Amino acid sequence: MIKEILKNITGRKRVIPFPEGFNISPEEAAKVISLQEMIDSIFSRSLRIRQVDAGSCNACEWECTALTNPVYDIQRFGIDFVASPRHADVLLVTGPVSRQMELALKKTYIATPEPRLVIACGDCTVDGGIYKGSYAVTNGVANVIPVDCYIPGCPPTPVQIIMGLHSLIDKMVRANTK
């Protein structure tokens, strides 16, 4: 038992591939697994996300929840959703930002310690999506807080969300090596 724990701490972490019987293409799986090394080096094996619903229809939330199910099991990459913005590296915002959520979103953003990243997840975070032009929405997250990365889709599938994280981290790596 102790041997196993020590091996886990000191040894190179091995990523378990996606389970069989679910439709995830091998290319996607390989790309996702390559995410591991980046998270290990940049975020010391720990990337914490705080999800904020700013008026979404709830589909994006369920896709984020699906990321923690045994099929995608995002925790094995060292990524997890946390309960407080104070513990978060990343804010993942969904929804077109309804006016009545604007203040709460701003407060959550301020409560997140720097350096912080903001991911806008879903079509309506870009420009309001189908809700564009309604009196009660602000037509996109960027109108309220600065955004580092968009993940399009209505809703984006769990794999697309992982891919979005991948491209965000990839962007950071390239910015650092320049």
Add this chain to the structure above:
Amino acid sequence: MEKVLKRAINTKKHLNEVYLEVRKEDFRDACIYLYRNGESILRVMFAVDEREIDGMFRIYAVFSSPGKDEFTILYITLKEEELSFPTITNNIPAAHWYEREIRDMFGLIPEGHPDLRRLLFHDAFPANSHPLRKDWNITEDDLREWGEGTTVKEPYHFMEVEGEGIYEIPVGPVHAGIIEPGHFRFSAVGETIFFLEPRLFYTHKGTEKHFEQIGFHEGVQLAERVSGTSSFSHSSAYCMAVERMAGIEITENAKAVRTLLIELERLYNHIGDIGNICAGTGLAVGYAKGATIKERLMQLNERLTGSRYLRGINVIGGVRRDIFLQRDDILSSIDTVTKEYKEFMKLLLGTVSHVERLEDTGKLSKDIARKLGATGITARASGISDDIRKAHPHLVYDRLDFEIHTMSKGDVLARMMVRAEEAECSISLISSLLEKEYKGELVVDLKVIPAFSSALGYTETPRGSVFYWVMSDKDGKPLRVKLRSPSFCNWPVVPFAVHGNIVPDFPLCNKSFNLSYSGCDM
């Protein structure tokens, strides 16, 4: 019924909708008569700004009579300058949120209503501003200040509980888990919840007004995005309303596809919800199993429709894809799911620590459920036998053999068991749908939408009944789209169910109802 009919000054009938106009002073009595003597259920109540037709506002109350596929729709006419109507809340408590909504959206005051605080809009929204009036507009400054949320324009007073040892716990709108936003204020004595006041409508997106602006065809996409996990049932109800209004009948084939997908939606929701209840009791293995079965169904959805949430299939006049072409895939997936699901339920019901947490937690009495007009799982777990699929058969439900599943206890366990039985029922409905062949084109062309016509559309979502009422203007464009999601009816009962429970059990109670914030907030 006859008594009400006698008082009606105007009657018309459209399909199974009987419209009865009554005088303003008779409105309350007529509603009470239907509610008490006819034992009708108040399905939805709303106002319409019909000033462009004849300078009047109208208020509609839709009742459905038990044992009869018919809606009785009482309505009254209000002149532009008389901005009030008699409240029915004191006699029919189910109307209380509808009337407050009418006040917020139209500025029509329900006279005698016991709680005239704002419902939809928060403090920073301008006073005396009513978005669903046709002549409404709002300045940029007002919009900005509304978003900033710091200027109080009409204060909201939470109900206060006073007494020794009572303290308040405010929670939200941003919660710890990956869930939607809403504010809860608990008044607790020690660990026990004495009173809970939810403050919702954080995700209010102006959906009903937006429906009017984007047109009937684009409205399908909007209906799909009212409540994420009920996308298909919402869009089916919306399409049904528009189709009935335009007088078109969709083909057998399209009806069967819609029925099949509604049942698939119910199945993935119910299994996912049962898994989620495990998250509330800390049974990690149950949660993981439930989530895995749900994922299997979501991936089936994606293979069938291209969307994990069954979006993009419904159009006005029918459906875009013939799902029955993928019969084998559905059958084999449902087969695997059934096997896994049976094992899953065996595990849950065999775990004493889990079942004990669910028993007697979050009890909702039949009386409260009926008075406040609860719908769906919430109502059925408290002993109210109400299912729109049976009460008002639509699509191909009249030819399918199934029962309404009810429980009497009204606790979390009852809600879980109703879900479990309905999930099995959905599996058998899907199998029997797949046995037959259906004829007809996928889409029927929509002729011109007649001016000033209206109709209801409805179906049973995984959470309960959903209603859409649509009306066209002189050019056949939307004049009013009223949507009533099941969560709007069920949110008011939550405070009654959690009273007397401990605060740590609130997430469990909440998960057992599994209400949509977005659907309720519109």
